[in-house]
Amino acid sequence: xIRSRHWFSKTGLWLGLFFLxxxxxxxxxxxxxxxxxxxVWDAANSPxxxxxxxxxxxxxxxxxxLLSIRIAAMTATGAVIxxxxxxxxxxxxxxxxxxxxxxGMTTAPLVMPEVITGLSLLLLFVAxxxxxxxxxxxxVTTITIAHITFSMAYVTIVVQSRxxxxxxxxxxxxxxxxxxxxxxxFRITLPLIVPAILSGWLLAFTLSWDDxxxxxxxxxxxxxxxxxxxxxxxxxxxxxxxxxLATILVLIVATGVVASSIWMRRQERRREREIQMAxxxxx
Amino acid sequence: xxxxxxxxxxxxxxxxxxxxYVELQNVTKRFGDFVAVNNVSLKIYQHxxxxxxxxxxxxxxxxxxxxxxxxxxxxxRILIDGRDMAEIPPYERPTNMMFQSxxxxxxxxxxxxxxxxxxxxxxxxxxxxxxxxxxxxxxxxREFAQRKPHQLSGGQRQRVALARALAKRPKLxxxxxPLGALDKKLREQTQFELINIQxxxxxxxxxxxxxxxxxxxxxxxxxxxxxxxxxxxxxxxxIYEFPTTRFVADFIGSVNMFEGQLIEDxxxxxxxxxxxxxxxxxxxxxxxxxxxxxxxxAIRPEKITLSRAAPxxxxxxxxxxxxxEIAYMGDLSIYLVxxxxxxxxxVTMPNIERLADHERILxxxxxxxxxxxxxxxxLAQ
Numbered sequence: 001x002i003r004s005r006h007w008f009s010k011t012g013l014w015l016g017l018f019f020l021x022x023x024x025x026x027x028x029x030x031x032x033x034x035x036x037x038x039x040v041w042d043a044a045n046s047p048x049x050x051x052x053x054x055x056x057x058x059x060x061x062x063x064x065x066l067l068s069i070r071i072a073a074m075t076a077t078g079a080v081i082x083x084x085x086x087x088x089x090x091x092x093x094x095x096x097x098x099x100x101x102x103x104g105m106t107t108a109p110l111v112m113p114e115v116i117t118g119l120s121l122l123l124l125f126v127a128x129x130x131x132x133x134x135x136x137x138x139x140v141t142t143i144t145i146a147h148i149t150f151s152m153a154y155v156t157i158v159v160q161s162r163x164x165x166x167x168x169x170x171x172x173x174x175x176x177x178x179x180x181x182x183x184x185x186f187r188i189t190l191p192l193i194v195p196a197i198l199s200g201w202l203l204a205f206t207l208s209w210d211d212x213x214x215x216x217x218x219x220x221x222x223x224x225x226x227x228x229x230x231x232x233x234x235x236x237x238x239x240x241x242x243x244x245l246a247t248i249l250v251l252i253v254a255t256g257v258v259a260s261s262i263w264m265r266r267q268e269r270r271r272e273r274e275i276q277m278a279x280x281x282x283x
Numbered sequence: 284x285x286x287x288x289x290x291x292x293x294x295x296x297x298x299x300x301x302x303x304y305v306e307l308q309n310v311t312k313r314f315g316d317f318v319a320v321n322n323v324s325l326k327i328y329q330h331x332x333x334x335x336x337x338x339x340x341x342x343x344x345x346x347x348x349x350x351x352x353x354x355x356x357x358x359x360r361i362l363i364d365g366r367d368m369a370e371i372p373p374y375e376r377p378t379n380m381m382f383q384s385x386x387x388x389x390x391x392x393x394x395x396x397x398x399x400x401x402x403x404x405x406x407x408x409x410x411x412x413x414x415x416x417x418x419x420x421x422x423x424x425r426e427f428a429q430r431k432p433h434q435l436s437g438g439q440r441q442r443v444a445l446a447r448a449l450a451k452r453p454k455l456x457x458x459x460x461p462l463g464a465l466d467k468k469l470r471e472q473t474q475f476e477l478i479n480i481q482x483x484x485x486x487x488x489x490x491x492x493x494x495x496x497x498x499x500x501x502x503x504x505x506x507x508x509x510x511x512x513x514x515x516x517x518x519x520x521x522i523y524e525f526p527t528t529r530f531v532a533d534f535i536g537s538v539n540m541f542e543g544q545l546i547e548d549x550x551x552x553x554x555x556x557x558x559x560x561x562x563x564x565x566x567x568x569x570x571x572x573x574x575x576x577x578x579x580x581a582i583r584p585e586k587i588t589l590s591r592a593a594p595x596x597x598x599x600x601x602x603x604x605x606x607x608e609i610a611y612m613g614d615l616s617i618y619l620v621x622x623x624x625x626x627x628x629x630v631t632m633p634n635i636e637r638l639a640d641h642e643r644i645l646x647x648x649x650x651x652x653x654x655x656x657x658x659x660x661x662l663a664q
Contacts, residue, residue: 175352
């Protein structure tokens with residue numbers, strides 16, 4: 001009985017992992033393929049780093065990657081500022097008029113189909129251009145604004161949950177000690193919600209980094225992001241250098257995730273040890 | 284510092300010419316339909332330790348938060364040092380508060396926590412460091428100055444919270460359940476330290492607590508609160524010996540209450556006939572109530588004597604009963620005695636001598652209960 005369940009859960013685990021990671025692994029393997037045909041493995045001359053070399057000589061891809069990073073960084077920063085403010089208002093201002101409306105509106109982009117978000121933003125930009133002459137063209141600015149619109153919702157939720165578990169008496173104590181409200185925010189509240197803001201920033205960065213649909217709508221000539229480049233290349237047939245590019249992206253993301261989880265576990269362990277020592281010292 | 288002790292002993296509240304440091308005038312606070320604080324008027328004098336005592340939800344914390352400026356009264360006025368506090372935000376009040384949760388800033392070291400308030404005053408760096416060192420010495424936390432709050436035990440955190448609240452040398456310190464999170468032994472020790480520090484620095488303390496023992500040890504005066512109202516204000520011994528209502532008598536310590544009718548009411552003595560007691564209570568001081576009125580005679584357990592032999596006068600201030608329960612507490616023993624009417628009377632007897640088993644009063648024995656005529660307190664409500 002126990003044996004069979006053991007067997008069952010083991011199979012389930014491997015099936016699940018296969019389902020999740022087989023596509024990525026096959027992509028990594030084929031990025032070392034020598035053949036120009038993605039699906040044919042050239043056993044004689046593989047593995048090779050040919051496509052990686054080609055990637056770094058490809059001006060279009062490098063330019064798009066830099067543009068994507070720039071847009072993602074601006075998006076993350078903008079989304080963090082607006083999302084933090086929205087989170088603060090929702091948690092702190094109590095039951096004001098229109099609170100339910102604001103709460104619903106900030107989280108709506110989470111469930112809104114991306115096509116609709118993209119289309120409505122495009123219509124807005126076109127209308128604005130006719131009305132006030134801005135934005136004159138669709139470029140980096142419009143993409144960034146569009147990305148902020150949907151990634152802000154995620155930041156709001158992360159910040160909101162952090163603030164909900166926040167001990168209000170900390171802020172009261174700072175007020176009581178003579179700090180004005182603005183100072184209380186920068187010296188007490190902000191440092192304590194920094195972890196939430198950081199993870200919100202990273203979340204917004206990744207959301208912007210891999211967005212295709214919304215970008216397609218609001219991008220103009222000369223502002224092609226990396227996912228858009230990949231997408232257009234794939235439409236003309238998958239070329240092996242896309243595999244190499246994707247492998248590099250996976251590697252970067254995986255390194256970041258592993259490093260941050262190791263760092264967080266170390267911090268947690270150190271903290272626990274210190275708490276134990278404090279309790280022990282108290283006899 | 285003996286002089287200061289004498290100063291506080293002068294009892295300024297008995298001096299009609301003394302001016303109050305904190306004055307509350309008909310202060311009411313409503314949260315929607317709920318009345319948290321109801322028409323409270325109160326005067327607190329300099330160098331006092333004033334305890335607001337009451338059960339949970341009685342409004343004591345709301346009152347404290349109004350003094351700190353975190354809540355604004357719905358009506359009424361609060362004066363501190365003669366100044367109306369209505370328009371003064373918390374960061375401009377001459378008060379500091381020690382929070383129940385301590386509210387230490389988790390991202391700052393002990394020294395940074397303590398210096399936070401001084402930095403807001405824009406004092407020179409050298410002076411800040413000096414004063415932080417000074418105050419950390421007073422609470423014996425100097426060696427922990429570089430620790431973070433999570434590296435401290437509960438008792439140490441409590442000291443840091445106190446140091447932080449005292450660092451700005453406030454005239455008025457507000458303490459919300461200051462010892463609530465400590466274990467019993469540490470609590471007793473800290474109570475005396477608090478009194479010492481208060482006398483040394485000459486600060487006025489307003490302490491909120493639900494623990495009557497804590498209030499009795501700390502306070503110069505106690506304000507007992509119930510359902511948003513202050514029901515009695517007095518020194519610990521006044522509150523204990525002369526409660527004015529059944530609520531106060533029952534809330535502070537334990538008490539035996541006998542309901543009855545006034546049958547004799549003279550300026551210097553009172554007689555109450557109590558069917559609950561099955562006899563007459565004779566009190567050697569007068570009260571103000573209508574003859575025939577329904578009153579309660581309250582007698583503290585330690586003021587009742589338990590004996591096998593009949594006392595000299597069995598006509599008044601006396602009852603007979605059977606011992607139902609005995610609890611030996613070491614320093615004293617608690618007896619629960621069932622009297623004729625079926626009521627259980629609580630009696631405590633100090634264990635002064637080591638008695639052999641046959642000398643001790645035991646279970647199911649018939650005993651006499653008696654008390655001195657000065658012991659009962661007559662309560663009309």
